Amino acid sequence: MHRIVFHFDVLSPFAWLAFQRLPQVLEGLSHEVEYRPLLLAGLLQHFGQKGPAEVEPKRAWTFRHVHWMAAQQGVPLVTPAQHPFNPLALQRLALACGPNRRVVEALFRHVWAEGGDANDPARLAALTEALAPARDPNSAEVKAELRTNTEAAAAAGIFGVPTFEHEGRLFWGLDALPMLRDALAGGAWFEGPAWQAEGAPRPGVRRA
Template identity: 25%
Template sequence: MGPLPRTLELFYDVLSPYSWLAFEVLCRYKNIWNVSLQLRPTLIAGIMKDSGNQPPALLPRKALYVKNDVRLLGQYLQVPIHLPKDFFFVIFEKGSLTAMRFLTIVKLEHPELLEKVSRELWMRVWSRDEDITEPQSILAAAEKAGMSTGRARELLERVSTPQVKNQLKETTDAACKYGRPGASYRTPLAALCL
């Protein structure tokens, strides 16, 4: 019998391409690396606000770097990642609040589906340039991940409850206590070292 797995928490937001890359690497190798992966849906906007960090897309040199970095990392890691056509609208206008609240309630009530639903939301926004804010979009992602339509609707109706809001805030606050300037701020392999 080998050593017990080490626990690794991944604080993530589906609005972050670096979070997706870290997520895929960690999910892919968690058994090989003997890691107990704890997925922690978090609101990147809350982390940015707490840290005083600006999104890289607002800084021209960082924006260009991130665009190329994400493309190259996606190729290298074999993650089908592509920037949305209307990047600023998707990131800054639409955001991810409802999607992250939905993932929060999925974690609370169906943790066995959290990985699949998270991946489907990332696929929608970062691979297929589809919406993740409208109820039908979130339902489509949940259904594709294997959740029944009825159950997905029940969960979606509860995303604005105090329980879900408070849990997402608590998780975001926990990420902030680690001193994070963003969600999976560095490349996936570097995220393991933080």
């Protein structure tokens, strides 16, 4: 059985589209998926990056692109009232519930299928009531777990979401799903030296 870890932050529309496409990618394969929440902002800070929505031309392109892909994929996508927003409450709620596919889908739909303010107190309260978390999302335990997830992901080389982890390999982004499928199916490329060779550091110009 293949074990895949889906590292996600509900802030990302690409993670929502990847979540929706994943069952199709895994069809016919024996597998289990662990859904692991983290904070994209923590990864960006660790690697000194800006998020796509923090660069205005990139933000405009990102939303045009994801809406086109959602239409192609037949997935509902409504831009939330505020983006970027702080996803901390939602990521903690995911952990507090025990993030299975049902829980994670409810969280993504809250952000990307309803079009409201993801952090509206009334909406958050209704979502929390519907999901009935086993733990207090605001407990020290849950807060520490989310921080640990984020720090461990950064240490492992995860720099963005969605990232899929399988047998020590990391596959980043919606467009990496065909590559993940090939790896799971025993694709010949993964039997050769290219994975290690092409991931090795190389000399190159560095910006000051």
